[in-house]
Amino acid sequence: MPETPYLLAVLAVTFAITFGLRALPFAALNPLRNSLLVRKVSLWMPVGILGILAASTLRTTVLADPAAALPAAVAVAVTVVLHLLGRRRTLLSVGLGTLVFVALVNF
Numbered sequence: 001m002p003e004t005p006y007l008l009a010v011l012a013v014t015f016a017i018t019f020g021l022r023a024l025p026f027a028a029l030n031p032l033r034n035s036l037l038v039r040k041v042s043l044w045m046p047v048g049i050l051g052i053l054a055a056s057t058l059r060t061t062v063l064a065d066p067a068a069a070l071p072a073a074v075a076v077a078v079t080v081v082l083h084l085l086g087r088r089r090t091l092l093s094v095g096l097g098t099l100v101f102v103a104l105v106n107f
Contacts, residue, residue, distance in 0.1 A: 046090045050083060053094065057101075068105055075101030 032038050054076045061072040079097025086092055 046083075046088060050079065050090065050094070054079065071101055071104030074104060 058069070058072050058076060062069045075097045078100045079093050082096055083090065083093035
């Protein structure tokens with residue numbers, strides 16, 4: 001069994017690293033608030049994620065089961081329409097698109 005000073009030193013180092021890793025994003029947050037790049041990325045990232053998700057879903061679905069291609073295409077269309085009409089609420093559009101896909105495949 002290691003001695004007490006050794007265990008305390010390990011705990012202190014672990015605490016320091018954990019605290020530093022948790023505090024670093026907050027320290028970097030202030031300069032990023034006024035960044036033009038961050039504003040552009042925050043505008044286009046949800047659309048990019050939805051595009052990658054749609055392409056991946058269609059590719060995987062069509063390769064695994066060609067009969068599920070139509071439900072996947074309908075679900076992607078629902079997701080896109082909900083995203084554009086629902087004030088770009090990504091979680092809502094992806095969630096409802098997933099529910100539409102699962103419902104169409106299973107019923």
